[in-house]
Amino acid sequence: MSNVKNLRTFPGNRIIWHAVIVGVVWLLLLLLNNNIDPLYSSYLALVAMYATAMFGMTILVGLSGQVSLGNGALMAVGGYVFALTSMNWETVPILGWQWNAIWSMVFAGLGGVLVGGVIGGLAARLRGPYLAGLTLGLAVGVPAITNRFPELLGGENGLMLTVPYPEGGYAATATGADLITDTGTDSSIDGTTDVAIDPNTGADESQYAELDLSQFDQGADPNAEVAPGDILTDGDLLTADDFGTGDQLAQGDLLTNEDFGTGTDLGIDGTDPGASTGTDLGTDTALDPTLDPTGITDTFDSGFIIERWQASMAIAVACLVAFAALNLIRGRQGRVWKAVRDDPIAAAVVGISPSGSKISAFVVSSLFAALAGAVFAQILSFVGPGAFGLGLSLSLLVGIVLGGRASLLGAILGALLLVWLPELVNGLSGERGWPEQVTNNAPNLLYGLLVVAVVLAAPGGITGTIRAWVDKARGKTRSPLS
Amino acid sequence: MLETVDLCVSYGAVKALNGMNLVVPQGEVTAVIGANGAGKSTLMRTLAGLVTPASGQVLFDGVSISGHKPEDIVRNGMALVPEGRSTIPELTVEENLRLGGLWRDKSDRGASKNLVFDLFPILGERANMRADTLSGGERQQLAIGRALMSNPKCLLLDEPSLGLAPLIVTQILELVSRLASETNLAVLLVEQNAVTALRVATTGVVLHLGEVVKSGPAAEISSDEELRHAYLGY
C-alpha cells in the first residue's frame, strides 16, 4: 500500500497508476462482456456509452460548475459526423490508412471539439442560468438543424449507417463454445483493439469495404419481407435482429444488420455470399430466438455476436475516455477547474484564466460527448433527431446528478441507473400489468423526482453521500460537492 | 428600553461579541464606539434579528426578542438603519419611505410621513425621483426616514457617517438627537467616528474585540485621553 501511495505522488507515476486501474477495469469488463448473455452485453454497451458522455458531464457540471443541457446535442454532432464520414468515405483510405471506423471516430471527436470550442467560448461569458438556457436552446435547436438539410442529414428520419464491424474472420477461427469460454475473451480483445487502435488490419477491412460498395451498387431490393424502418420506429434501441447476424458474419456478410435496418436491402439475393440473411432476418420468426436470451448461445455460438462487439467497442472508448478524464481531473487541470468553480475571482488573482478554464472544460466534455455520440450511432446503426433530442440531454444531467456530480464513479453509477431503472420499471410493469402510458413514463417520473430529492437532500449524489459518510466516520468534514 | 444581557455571538470559531451588557434608555442617544472589527456591526445585526446570538439575551421593553425574525422585530418597534447604502435605488424616494411602514394603518403612515418630511424636507421635494438620483447625504436621510416610517420606539443607526462629509453627518446626527429627546425615542448609534458620535450622545460605550472596555457619560469618555489612544486611535 505504501508503494501505491508513493506512486501517486509523482505525476508520471500517477499516469501509470491510472493506466493500471483503467486497464484492469477494462479487462474485467471484457471478461464480463464475454460471459454474460448477449442481451446484457447490449445493456453493457449502453452503460459504457452513457458513461463516456457523462465523464464529460462530471468535468463540465461537477468540476467546472457549468450546467449544460447541450451535451445531447454535442453527442448528435459526434453521431452525425461519424455517420457521414463512415458512409461517404467508406472506401477512401485517408493517409493510406483504411480503418475508416477509427477515422470516423477521430472526425467525430474533432467535430465535438470544434463545436464545443465555439459554444464554450460563448458559455464562458455566461452565468449559470444563461448558460443553461443557451444549451437548452442547443438541445432543441441542433436536432432541428437536421430538418434544414434533409438531403445531407436525412431530416426527421435520420440516417442509417454502415456499422464498420471488423472482419468476421477471427470469429470463424473460434468454434462453438470456445468463442464464449477460451478464445472468446482473446478474440474480443483483439476485435476491440482492431477497432480502436490497430491500423494493421487494413487488409481485412478492405474486404468488407468492397462488399459494402458492391451492395450499394446494386439496384433496389424487392425484398418485401424487410419492413423499412421497422426496427427503428418501435423505439427499441437494441435492435433484436443484431443477434441474428451472428453466424452469418463468419461468412463475410457484414452488412445484414445495416441492410435490414434501412430496408433498402440492396440485392443481397443473387450476388452475395450472405444471400439468404436479408430475408431470414426480415421475418419475425428469425427474431424470435433473440427474445429468449438463453437460446442465443445455442443458436449462434458459432459466430461472433454483435452485441458483444458493440459492448467491447463501447467499453474501449469509455475506458480510453475514463483514462483521459482521470488524468485531467486528478492533475493540475482538475484543480484549476475546481478553483474557478469555487471562486473565479480568487482563481484569477493567482493567475488562472477563468474563461480559459471554463472553455477547456467545455471542449473536453464536448470531445467526450461526441465520442459517445459516435458510439451511440454504432450501437443504433442509425442517427436521427429523435435519438439525440432534449430527452438525451436531460438523461445525461439526471445520471450525473444521481450518481454524483463531481466524481467519475458517480458518472458510471449514473449510467448504470439510466439503463437499469427503465428495465426495472418494465419488469415491475410486466408483473403488475400497468397500462402502457404508465410504464412508459414511470422511469422519467422517477428520474425527475429523484433528481429533485437528491438536490434537496443529498447534493453529492450517491458517491458524494457515501464519501460524506466515510469522512464523517473518519471525523473529517468536506463539502459534498468538492 | 433596550438591554442586552451577556450577549455572545460567534462566526464559526471566531467570537465577535463576548458577553456584552448594554442598556439603551429612552429619550437619549447611546453611542457605541470602537475600531474596525470591534464587533459594532455584529451587535447591530444581532439586535435587529439578522444574526442569532450564541448565548445571552436581547431584551426589548423587558421582553426577550432573541431569535425573533427581523421583520417581527421592526414591527415591534425597533428599526435598524444598516451600514452603507441601505436604500433601494430602483425605487422612488416615496416608495422607499412607504416600504418602511407597509403593515401599518394608512392614517398612521401618513402621520409618520409628515414627520419625516418635516425632519428631512429634501425628501419631500424629491419624493417622486428614484433613490439612486440622490446624493449620499440625502440617501442617508432617506434610510433614516424609512426606519422612522415604522414609528419605532428604538432606532438603531449603524455607521451613518460612512462616506459622508463631516458637516452633513453632524447635521443629521443633531436632528436625530433632537428627535430622541423630543419624542422620547431610544437611539443606539454605532460609530467609528468617535468624536462626532460622542458629541451628540448622552452615554458612550467603548467596544474592543467584542467586549465593553468602558462605558459612561459621553463627555467623560471623550475626555479620557488614555482610552482614546488605546482604543479609538486618535
Added chain:
Amino acid sequence: MTNFIDYLLGGFSNGAVIALMALALVLVWRSTRMVNFAQVGQAMFTTYVALTVQQSTGNWLLALVVAIVAGAVLGVIVFFLVIRPVKNSDSTGAIIATFGGLIALQAAAGMIWGGDPQGFIPPVDNAGLEFAGRTWPISLYDILVLSVTAALVIGLTLLFTKTSLGLSMRASAFNPEVARLSGVRVNRMLISGWAIAGATGAIGGVLIAPVSSISPNSFDILLVFAFTAAVIGGLDSLIGAVTFGIGTGLVISLVSGYSDSGNAPIVALILLALNLLLKPDGVFGHHGARSV
C-alpha cells in the same frame, strides 16, 4: 408585401403567448434570481388540467380559472423544491432541480393523459376573419388571446406599481435584507412571485393550446422561445419580456412564413446566442446594483 403583412399579423397571438411565458420566467427571476426551467412544464400540466375541465364541463372560462389556480399552486410547490439549494448557495443544484421538476411534470402528464397530442377546443372561432374583401390571418380567437394578454400585462403592471403587495415584492427582489428590515415578510413575497408566475404561465398554456394542440413535450420549444425573449429583455424587465416576447413571435412567424416552421428553433437559438454574445446580461437589464 401582402405576404409580409400577413405573416406579421399572424405572429401576434403566438408572440403574446411567448410574452406570457417570458413574463412568468421574469417574475420568478425577479423574486429569486433564478430561471425556472420547469415553468413551461408547469404550464403544460395546468393546460392538461384545463383540458380535462373543459372536456367534462364544456366551460372554457371555468377551465381557464382552474388552470390559473393550479398554476399558482404548482408555482408554490416548485418554489419549495428549489429554494433550499438556493439558500445553500448551490445555484447549480437549483437549476438542476428545476429541470428535475420539468422531467417529472412531463412524465406525470404522460402518465395521466397519455403521450398523443390532443386538441383543445377554442371558446371562439379560430378561423381567419373576413373583411374588406379578403381573409385576414387573424381570427376572433387571436383577438381574444391578445386581449387577455393585454389585460394581464396591465393588471401586473398596476399590481407592481400601485399596490403594497407589489411594492413589497419589488423591494424583496431588489434587496431582501433591506426589505426584511422594513418589516416585509420576504419569504411570502418570493412565494407570491412564484405563484403569480405560475398563474401567468398557466394562462399562456391555455391560450396556446387550441392553436398548437397539447402533448407532454409540445411546449418544450416554447420554453426556448420564452427564454430567448426573457433574456433579450434582460430577465428583470416585465416590459422587456412582453416587447421581446411579441417580437420573437413576429420573427418566428416571418421565418416560418418565408421558409419553414422547422427553422424557428434555429433562428431562436441564433438570436439568443447573438444576444448573449453581445450583451451577456440582456438588453433591458442593467449591470451592478444587485447583491443577490
